[in-house]
Amino acid sequence: MTPTRVLLVDDHPMVVAGLQALLAPLPGLTVVATAASAAEAYAAVAAHQPDVVLLDINLPDQSGLDVCRRLVDEYPGLKVLALTTLNEKSYVTRMMAQGAAGYVLKNASPEELAEAIARVQAGKKYFSEEVQELLLQPEPVVAAVPPLTRREKEILGFIAQGLTSQDIADRLFLSALTVETHRRNLLAKFEVNNTASLIRLAAQHQLL
Incomplete structure (x- = not known):
């Protein structure tokens, strides 16, 4: 079976090295490239044609939100999986609105990362358990604007x-x-x- 081609996009070298070490032993996956910025990510996708992009939201030159939208628009078959420390509902919903296939926190285990990649590659959505709990929280009730003269x-x-x-x-x-x-x-x-x-x-x- 052809391995799933993965691109890692994160501006922290230690995070990238850690992810490479975590993913290397996993069967069915191969990291084809890494990128430390939005510009590098665009170039890497064009050059290596990955199946899945693990994308951090905080990048030095452009928000991961914008990167996600551009990649999804330009490469319809590409799956973008947010991989971040940002455990906030607003970021989750905004990433999904930009076309992300899932949202995983950086405390994920190698097994969870492998499952997330496999799920999105199969055309499904994936959310870390903590993220699922966030999404299930009710929206805060905002009082109506009182009528003013x-x-x-x-x-x-x-x-x-x-x-x-x-x-x-x-x-x-x-x-x-x-x-x-x-x-x-x-x-x-x-x-x-x-x-x-x-x-x-x-x-x-x-x-x-």
Whole structure:
């Protein structure tokens, strides 16, 4: 049986050497090349035509996310397997959106790496157990944006700039008492009890 041709893409020489040592004894696999950057990865894929690319996300010249998308677009039969320390749901979902066939953490055993490579080479998806648990976690519930009046939005912007109620009152030709009323209404609508929390939530809702 023809061995699966693997390209290792990682900018840490010790990681690459370790991966080569781990994969060397495994039957049915051969490491055809290594690359320490996106540019080297593109050249290596063109020159060696690997079946599977083990790709780190953090590269010195370009994000692994972008590298994954370009490789998948240019080589439809190529399988890209993320191999990273980044155990975060956002990275997993973004890599998959870019066309990755799987996501494996760098603490994987040689056996797991072999299984991951075999699975993606067979056209299936593969995720480390820890990554599977991440994907099963429910999405956090984001509260709806409270309805704000035009004046409240205006005052919220000034609060975010660090202006005092008197400063805002002077700019808007209002009384400081009126501004304080608007400030209390904003705190109530966002269900917070201090200005820092108010600004943080407003920024999350892209109101600033």
